[in-house]
Amino acid sequence: MKFRAVMNNSSPIREFSTIVSTISKLSKECVLRIADDMLYFIVSDENTGPAPPVLWCEIPQSVFFSEYQLVGMDETHQDIYLGLNSGNLARSFVSLKNVKSLKMKLTKKQCPCLTLEIEVPSTTSHQTRQIVHDIPVAVVPWKNWPDFYEPRVPDPDISIELPSLKQLRTTIDRMRTMASEVMVRASAGGQLILQIRADMAKVSTRFKDLNVAHFDGPVDNSDPETDSQGNEDSSEIVQCRVDAKKLALFLNVDHISTNTTLCSIVHKRLVTLCLQTDDNVKLQCFISGIVY
Amino acid sequence: MAEDSSQYHFTASMDSGKTLCSLLKAIQFQESAVFCALPEGLKLTVEEGKCVQASAYIPADNFTEYHVRDDVDVIFKISLAVLAECLNIFGSGEEASLKMYYKCEGSPLLLVLQPQSFRNVMTDCEIWSQTPDSMLELRSPEETDVAKLVVRAGALLAVLGDVERSADVLELRLQPEPPHFTIVTYGMQDRSCIEVPECSDTLQSFSCERELTLKYQLHHLRLCMKALAISNKVVLRCSSTGLLLLQLKLERDDNKHMFSEFYIVPLLDD
Structure with missing residues (x-):
């Protein structure tokens, strides 16, 4: 087993660091899967243990690394899966302001470690300083790999472009103080509606004129829970009730500068937030629906 | 909301609910307040243990539109925490226009908020109204x-x-x-x-x-x-x-x- 990769440019290092710090905000533990063409950060729900991942982030290695060597476990298991504390990894990147190069490798010290060797130019001379971080990792045996495979999700009934994440997060944060669950609704007409029912109030925020990337209607909304508002046809509205705290947590990803963010909803079952950067980094969050 | 405003007991609108929100937060030491729309202005009152009575008073000229039916009393109890949270739904950095509607006794207070900088967003709030508690008369009119x-x-x-x-x-x-x-x-x-x-x-x-x-x-x-x-x-x-x-x-x-x-x-x- 061998892994060695080098980043030479400060802008990919910075972007990589933003991704890592975002992941560390979402979860304490994560799994780093190293494959031939991609790096994956995978987070499972901490409460339910090995279950389908709730966060799936894929990073094409060629965009970030100038050197990339990987030798897997054996002929049939060519990837490496490492369990690590995402906070440790994120903190190793904090010291980086003005970095010349970053080398990442798998080492065996007292325990298996992901070692980061960071080269920082000195402000006073032409020499460089070197910073080494050893992050203890747990190598995941291949028997357990299936726990971290890409979740198979049903085809969404609708995929709608999200409004500004910052704005969305402020609204969710306010709603969260009043209710623990939020109903996410998206209509084929390009509306995204967030709705809560609290003890004393009902609040709904609607975002209009959003791009609908995909709609697979009509949807069966025959149960009494749906109170269609306005004059929109209820068969064109896809909805899912989710935990407001989880949704707010995932909206923390607003630090990553994104190209597109999409919200896909499987009617009453799943909300998927997917964001894609200009460098083809793809981050997906899966928030399962709450059904009574 | 296109209906004629005369069928509502109370309607009001203002360009930014921000100042109103901070004023309400200033008296928010109780969960609920008595909401009273008088012809000359809006008054919200809270009491603490029969010792302190605090009110926020917003004269009608603060609103771009303000209308109270003169043949009815518009007075009800409302959750002040929820009202303040709703007014702040787009965050404190955002100025949002506010419309309030109250149809009749027992109906909820409706708020419609729209931020000034993003036109494609809108929030509707329905806040339940309750029967008001009687308020303390702390000062008699003849007291000087x-x-x-x-x-x-x-x-x-x-x-x-x-x-x-x-x-x-x-x-x-x-x-x-x-x-x-x-x-x-x-x-x-x-x-x-x-x-x-x-x-x-x-x-x-x-x-x-x-x-x-x-x-x-x-x-x-x-x-x-x-x-x-x-x-x-x-x-x-x-x-x-x-x-x-x-x-x-x-x-x-x-x-x-x-x-x-x-x-x-x-x-x-x-």
Whole structure:
């Protein structure tokens, strides 16, 4: 087993660091899967243990690394899966302001470690300083790999472009103080509606004129829970009730500068937030629906 | 919301609900408030343990449109926490226009908010209304003021901030002779005394008929600190029964004013 990769440019290092710090905000533990063409950060729900991942982030290695060597476990298991504390990894990147190069490798010290060797130019001379971080990792045996495979999700009934994440997060944060669950609704007409029912109030925020990337209607909304508002046809509205705290947590990803963010909803079952950067980094969050 | 406004008991709109929100937060030491729409303005009142009554008063000219049916009383109880949270739904950095609708007794208060910088977003809130509790009549109409002070709100806030936190009693000493205005606090082990001379710019006006010594719970006075922080001017009035009334004026950029009022019951000598 061998892994060695080098980043030479400060802008990919910075972007990589933003991704890592975002992941560390979402979860304490994560799994780093190293494959031939991609790096994956995978987070499972901490409460339910090995279950389908709730966060799936894929990073094409060629965009970030100038050197990339990987030798897997054996002929049939060519990837490496490492369990690590995402906070440790994120903190190793904090010291980086003005970095010349970053080398990442798998080492065996007292325990298996992901070692980061960071080269920082000195402000006073032409020499460089070197910073080494050893992050203890747990190598995941291949028997357990299936726990971290890409979740198979049903085809969404609708995929709608999200409004500004910052704005969305402020609204969710306010709603969260009043209710623990939020109903996410998206209509084929390009509306995204967030709705809560609290003890004393009902609040709904609607975002209009959003791009609908995909709609697979009509949807069966025959149960009494749906109170269609306005004059929109209820068969064109896809909805899912989710935990407001989880949704707010995932909206923390607003630090990553994104190209597109999409919200896909499987009617009453799943909300998927997917964001894609200009460098083809793809981050997906899966928030399962709450059904009574 | 295209219906004719005359079928509503109360409708109002304003360009930004931000100032209103901060005023409501300033009196938000109770979960619920009594919401009362009078022809001349909107008033929200909360009470703390029958000792403090605080209200926010927004004169009708703060609204771009304000309408109360004159043949009905518009008064109901509402969750102040939820109302303030709804007004702030787009975050404190965002100015959002506000419309309020109240159809009739028993119907919810409807709010429609739309941020000024993003036109494609809108929030509807329905906040349930409840039957109001009866409010205290702390001051009878024939009671007169025996002392009246006009103070800069910031200065009074600073004084209250300086007062030792562990003290529980605050004493106001007012007298026609110097030192006119003294604030004394009694704590566990200490007694502190702040004298405010009449010539200081803290005290903008002072009138007092006779020497007065009045004691209040410091905790009660501290309840108005949030309101002091957003106000410009405060008028303190002491009635013949010792009831303290603080009237705070919040001046907005557009020369409109909002007010808050705190009635505080005095401590009796034992």
